[in-house]
Amino acid sequence: MNRLALALFALLTCAAPAHAWNARGHMMVATIAWDRLSPDARAKASALIKLNPHYAQWTEGAADADRDLVAFIKASVWADDIRSEAGYSNGPEDTSPPAIGYADRSRHSEWHYKNLAFSPDGTPIKASPESNALSQIHRMTAQLRNPNVSAEARSYDLVWLLHLVGDVHQPLHATSRYTAEIPDGDRGGNEVSVCPTSCKDRSRSLHSFWDGLMGSGSDLRDAINRSRRLAAPASGVAGVTSPDAWLQESLELAKTAAYASPIGPGAGPYVLTAAYKQRAGDVAEERIALAGVRLAALIEQGLAE
Ligand SMILES: [Zn+2]
Structure with missing residues (x-):
C-alpha cells in the first residue's frame, strides 16, 4: 500500500461509528432473547457459544446453573470487545468473506452499521459499504441454518x-445524514456534538x-434486572422478521427522534431539551x-433443525 492509500485507509477505518448500544444495551437485548x-434452542446456542475463545473468561466464577x-x-x-483486543486487526475490509470462524481476526468495524443515507x-x-450490518445478518442467518x-x-x-x-435497532446505526453544513455525511451523528445538560459541561457526539x-x-446483574423491567413490545411489531424492515424503522426513528x-443541520453543539431526552429514552427502551x-x-x- 502506498502512502496515499494508507492515509485513505486510516481515514476510512476511523470513519466507522462507535460501539452502538453500550455493553449494557447489548446485554439487555441478549437477556430478553x-x-x-x-x-x-438454549442448549444448542450454548453448545455453539462454548467454542468462542473468550468462553472460559466469560464464565469464570459463574455458578453452574448460571453459566449458559x-x-x-x-x-x-x-x-x-475485539475492537480493543490485541491479535485483531482493522482490515482491509472485504466485501463478502466466507465465514471461517474464529480464525478470522478482523475487527470488521463496517459490520456494525448500515448507512441508509439521507439528506434533508x-x-x-x-452509499454504505457493501459489507455492512444488513448483508452480514442475512449471510450469517443463512449460514447458522446450514448443517454443512x-x-x-x-x-x-x-x-x-x-x-x-x-x-x-439503534436508529443512528441505520443512517448517515448529509447536509450543506456536513457535506461528507455525519456518520450516524458522530460529527454532531450535543450537550446533554449544558455546554459548560463537556459535549459529546449525538x-x-x-x-x-x-x-x-458492564455489570451483568444491572443489565438483567433492567431488561426484565422493560415493557414487552406489541406482538404485531415484535413479529416483524425482516432485517431490512428493522433498518427502515431505525432510519425513520433517526429522522423523527x-x-x-x-x-x-450543522455540527452543533446543540443543548438537548428535557423533551428530546425523554423521547430518546422511550425510543431506546x-x-x-x-x-x-x-x-x-x-x-x-x-x-x-
Ligand atoms: Zn456494534
Whole structure:
C-alpha cells in the first residue's frame, strides 16, 4: 500500500461509528432473547457459544446453573470487545468473506452499521459499504441454518448475530445524514456534538449520546434486572422478521427522534431539551425490547433443525 492509500485507509477505518448500544444495551437485548428461547434452542446456542475463545473468561466464577445464561449475555458484546483486543486487526475490509470462524481476526468495524443515507436539503449522499450490518445478518442467518457449515463457523455467526441485531435497532446505526453544513455525511451523528445538560459541561457526539441511553457499565446483574423491567413490545411489531424492515424503522426513528429539534443541520453543539431526552429514552427502551424479541425468533429458527 502506498502512502496515499494508507492515509485513505486510516481515514476510512476511523470513519466507522462507535460501539452502538453500550455493553449494557447489548446485554439487555441478549437477556430478553434468552428469556424467550426454548430449552432446545438454549442448549444448542450454548453448545455453539462454548467454542468462542473468550468462553472460559466469560464464565469464570459463574455458578453452574448460571453459566449458559452468563456466556450468552457476554457473547453479545464480543464484537465490540475485539475492537480493543490485541491479535485483531482493522482490515482491509472485504466485501463478502466466507465465514471461517474464529480464525478470522478482523475487527470488521463496517459490520456494525448500515448507512441508509439521507439528506434533508438535497446534499448528494454516498452509499454504505457493501459489507455492512444488513448483508452480514442475512449471510450469517443463512449460514447458522446450514448443517454443512462447521460448528465453529456457526458459533462465530451466532456470536456476531447476538450483537448485530442489537446494533441495527439503534436508529443512528441505520443512517448517515448529509447536509450543506456536513457535506461528507455525519456518520450516524458522530460529527454532531450535543450537550446533554449544558455546554459548560463537556459535549459529546449525538451518536454516543444514543449509544449510552441504556446507561453504561458492564455489570451483568444491572443489565438483567433492567431488561426484565422493560415493557414487552406489541406482538404485531415484535413479529416483524425482516432485517431490512428493522433498518427502515431505525432510519425513520433517526429522522423523527434522533435528528429532532433541537438538533439542527450543522455540527452543533446543540443543548438537548428535557423533551428530546425523554423521547430518546422511550425510543431506546422500545428498540432494545424489540431487538431482544426479534433476536430470540431469529435464533429459534436458525437452530430449529
Ligand atoms: Zn456494534
